[in-house]
Amino acid sequence: MTDLSPRRAGGRAARREARANPLADNLRPIRPGMSGGRYQPLDVADLDRIHNAALTALEEIGLSEAPASGIRIMTDAGAILGDDGRIRFPRALVEDMLVLANRSVTLCGRDPLYDLDLSGTRVHYGTAGAAVHMVDVDTGHYRESTVQDLHDAARIADQLENIHFLQRPMVARDILDNREMDLNTIYACCAGTFKHVGVSFTEPSFVPDAFELLHLIAGGEDAWRARPFVSNSNCFVVPPMKFATESCEVMEACVRGGMPVLLLSAGQAGATAPASIAGAIVQAVAECLAGVVYVNAMAPGHPCIFGTWPFVSDLRTGAMSGGSGEQALLTAGCAQMHRYYGLCGGAAAGIADAKLPDMQAGWEQMCSNVMAGLSGLNMVYEAAGMHASLLGFCHESLILGDDLIGQALRCVRGIEVTDDDLSLEVMRATCIGGPGHYLGSDDTLNRMQRDYVYPVVGNRASPKEWVEQGKPILVDTATQRKEMILSKPARARFAPDVDAAIRSRFNIHLH
């Protein structure tokens, strides 16, 4: 080893040594918030037509079942309540509210290191959903998910470089009281990760308690309002074209409390949205535009995410199919509509219909994840861990998803074409009087860390090496990583005094 001392090996060894150290953030091959947008499933004319159809739908069909408070807010702004109870939106109103909408939302982490800048086509991947089962990869058993499972998911996500936020991916079914469940969901997520957290609330009356909890975690209301590290995932509509009355009231409470809101329209093409992909996008856009009017009429510029989340039905059964090519197109098309409006947007990708983290899960998760990234979706929700069309969450799959998303992010980064990248001089020096190959050249070594993404769990060994490794099974390797992560103390747990204050005020189920 003395041969490698800096004195003997000179500049090359120094460079090798530098490469062994972590790279500065701007030199890492991939990172959160890289810009996508090279994939554009829709023409400019298509975008206009979808926009116009959505405006027509808002003007002529409108939405029913707004709460009294919402009717007041929206009609005060210029919306029209019909005799049929539907609120209709003049085009000019929608256009005016789009001008007021916040176009540069930052979603804060508890640690600013994890802040997410949702401007432009910047792409972030994370979890989401409301799975009711945990998937046991050894037995294929789907059991009810618990608050400990949720906390563990948060702890795992906290350690995964390519999981940029944690929206609550599963329901703590061991907590039967809905108020306690909502509050414990916040606790379990925030105690597990410093990354941005998304949650939902079952009833509007639970929101004040949630803010009390969040103020305790933040160190007071001002600190919370300065850097809100939790957003509200809000299904404010029940497609087609109906407000979800209680969720709208939750949304109003969240807006007042300074919480960013994900305006989530989760229609299902062929069931609660038109079976046509374009039609499902039209309806989702219309519904989310209604949300933009609602929120900006209430609090202009309040941080919102334009959450067009149309899902897909398998039309043979009517059941959801999140892993289909149709789903990938829906999500990418929505991302392009977000760009059309210049709004911060989110949609669902990475869902597997597969029950286990098998080959089907891999292709399903990659298809929609890479297309979402290439289309420049700001927030790619449900990007990892989701099985059985959102019914099951799997920790091993979350870990594998980190690798999968790493490769998707490499694709989002794309191809640089500077003079240096064109490599003419490297080619010349290699071919004419050079070694005739590029192995070990300075150019190759320099690009090794800056340009290439390596899997953590994925295996690239040759068959011979793989046999020597004992033919490791991918899922087993993921289980080992899971156990390693969970064997260490949770770094995001709250300071003892804060934790004591929380526990004396609320019934915290997590030990």
Place this chain on the structure above:
Amino acid sequence: MTDLSPRRAGGRAARREARANPLADNLRPIRPGMSGGRYQPLDVADLDRIHNAALTALEEIGLSEAPASGIRIMTDAGAILGDDGRIRFPRALVEDMLVLANRSVTLCGRDPLYDLDLSGTRVHYGTAGAAVHMVDVDTGHYRESTVQDLHDAARIADQLENIHFLQRPMVARDILDNREMDLNTIYACCAGTFKHVGVSFTEPSFVPDAFELLHLIAGGEDAWRARPFVSNSNCFVVPPMKFATESCEVMEACVRGGMPVLLLSAGQAGATAPASIAGAIVQAVAECLAGVVYVNAMAPGHPCIFGTWPFVSDLRTGAMSGGSGEQALLTAGCAQMHRYYGLCGGAAAGIADAKLPDMQAGWEQMCSNVMAGLSGLNMVYEAAGMHASLLGFCHESLILGDDLIGQALRCVRGIEVTDDDLSLEVMRATCIGGPGHYLGSDDTLNRMQRDYVYPVVGNRASPKEWVEQGKPILVDTATQRKEMILSKPARARFAPDVDAAIRSRFNIHLH
């Protein structure tokens, strides 16, 4: 069941019945040759720069080691042989030869039903490679591949809707004589499928025998030349920037015999090509342009495929990594260069580094396959069945790849935005006085077969149904489908008299 008689159920039942019949080809949700191109990893300016760098490389660096015949062909056309043995190509020569190049190659199947039209951005997926192992999915054992394995792969590919051609994916290692191996490869592939077949030849002296065999299969030389159903996958360069002397001689013989040629440049970024993605594309483009000059100087307009196949190294080991995001970018970038030239192009995608058809294999294969399709690559080679970075081929994975590619093709088809697709009237009828959902509507039922792609082996059941099915393991289901396909007689076998004539002339190993 009498309730469903046409008389009682009227037009709806008739429509349901029509849906149960196979759709006319132009109504199927996906088919070979759909047009991609919505994903463009490179700017127009990037394309120009890559083109110019490739021309500079050809003009200033050139290629060494052309055979004597090739030197004559290329220098007669205007290329310059340097004292260093390298042939350099003036820009005007390359541009002139690009004008002569064939831009509308059709690759024939033995049955015209499977003809592939490589114009524009039409996308086709198929196998390719030279794997030396078969993967046993039960044990993870990598054993030497045989001519029977190859024939079985052809029979399986013949039955898979989304595998559009069969380029020889593995080597018949049980045939030790190279001439016999090459001839038996043709036999085993063509006797297994009516789809277009690609093969390679070890030595130029084997080519006359191959043509004799092909003429026997075709029913004479005229019939062969009218519809050549086999193309030559030809590694005519050994990157960087060297001709492969013998392969060039093979190429010349194939051109003379009327066989379409895949001009294949298979550099490996970071080993035999620059580590930069753009640089690897520059080199591949330069090498393939040299091939375009070579072939068109010899036989203007001869059907060629511009085969920029840059691979990726895992720079930690120098070993190949076909499953990386970098690979997906390389392939998509190359597809865009094919469009730039308006040439029929091919590249590699769908390669797994994973040793087994596991989740890693799924994400690796989908990433490059869907991006290749979205970028409008005419021929997506190695799209299914390939593991361990091309070392192992797997029948089960080929079958799973058919499902995977089906979803990728759905993405290639994209989003239609006609007035009908926008679905405003469907929304209106559903929301105002309608059922409030789209389940079972005529629009939904009509789109069920026309717009949606369903997996054959992939499982979309709910967890409950999946348990009732006995928790089927994906790979086991693929094995069942494999056994079902292989239990039936091979439909593509030759007529008895033809077969007898072939066997009396050549030593055919397949029973």
